[in-house]
Amino acid sequence: MTAQVEGGLAELVPDRDRPRGRTLLIDGAPQSHVDLDDPSHLDFAYQRRLGHIADLVAPPGKPVQALHLGGGAFTLARYVAATRPRSTQQIVEIDAPLVRFVRTELPLESTWRIRVRGGDAREGLGKLPDGWADLIIADVFSGARTPAHLTSTEFAAEVRRVLRPGGFYAANLADGPPLAYVKAQIATVGTVFPELCLTADPAVLRGRRFGNAVLLASDRELPVAELTRRAATDPHQGRVEHGRALADFTGGAAPVTDADARPSPAPPPSVFE
Numbered sequence: 001m002t003a004q005v006e007g008g009l010a011e012l013v014p015d016r017d018r019p020r021g022r023t024l025l026i027d028g029a030p031q032s033h034v035d036l037d038d039p040s041h042l043d044f045a046y047q048r049r050l051g052h053i054a055d056l057v058a059p060p061g062k063p064v065q066a067l068h069l070g071g072g073a074f075t076l077a078r079y080v081a082a083t084r085p086r087s088t089q090q091i092v093e094i095d096a097p098l099v100r101f102v103r104t105e106l107p108l109e110s111t112w113r114i115r116v117r118g119g120d121a122r123e124g125l126g127k128l129p130d131g132w133a134d135l136i137i138a139d140v141f142s143g144a145r146t147p148a149h150l151t152s153t154e155f156a157a158e159v160r161r162v163l164r165p166g167g168f169y170a171a172n173l174a175d176g177p178p179l180a181y182v183k184a185q186i187a188t189v190g191t192v193f194p195e196l197c198l199t200a201d202p203a204v205l206r207g208r209r210f211g212n213a214v215l216l217a218s219d220r221e222l223p224v225a226e227l228t229r230r231a232a233t234d235p236h237q238g239r240v241e242h243g244r245a246l247a248d249f250t251g252g253a254a255p256v257t258d259a260d261a262r263p264s265p266a267p268p269p270s271v272f273e
Helices: 045-056 074-084 096-105 121-124 152-160 180-188 224-232 243-250
Strands: 002-005 008-014 021-026 029-033 067-068 088-093 112-117 132-139 163-175 197-198 213-218 239-242
Touching: 002 096, 008 096, 008 121, 021 096, 029 074, 045 074, 045 132, 045 163, 045 213, 045 224, 067 074, 067 121, 074 112, 088 096, 088 121, 121 152, 121 180, 121 213, 132 152, 132 243, 152 163, 152 180, 163 180, 180 243, 197 224, 197 243, 224 239, 239 243
Parallel strands: 067 088, 067 132, 088 112, 132 163
Antiparallel strands: 002 008, 008 021, 021 029, 163 213, 197 213, 197 239
């Protein structure tokens, strides 16, 4: 199953271990994994970390209002729908051919309260009212890079406007040594949110390889101990940085504004081999 989308050639690859599991590739790069029989299954390590955050944003099973900036195969929206029935969700995805491909080949359940909006993530965010979301997940990539206008303090301020008090903002960040982009994003989001933590593979945090890190922000105390426990027991073990350790990791990096924003770094070709 293939289709030409704005990001390149989209392909769905069957999962050997799961009869209805599929991995979405775009130009050969893995983007998402979906199990149509079990939408609560998260295969990719960074998506499991985002799933932990979705688990902890509210008491187990409680419906939430979630905004997903970037659609992919709608993996996290499916997860929230499965684990928190009656949740209301919106997905903003700019790649219309990709949305059509995913809707056709990986259809959403008709009972799920998920609305998919076409368009730019920041523009879609700007259309939502103050305090609409309990959870905002940013997982936006164009050509394997996060667009510059989604990396600034002005963007982070819009995120906080749309979040309810006590809500969670989670961003998937991709970077490699010397992790200048991740450190700048911590500083940027930290100008808007008082509470932050970062979770990733220890090798990524040590600057040994390119990979994903998930930044979590809120205006309330974060469930750091539980996130740390989950990261430590994950099949792909992760580490959580918070407080003084996170400040030391950030090392005085400067916040990014719209005036000086740049896209996230391009991954080396070896990442997808």
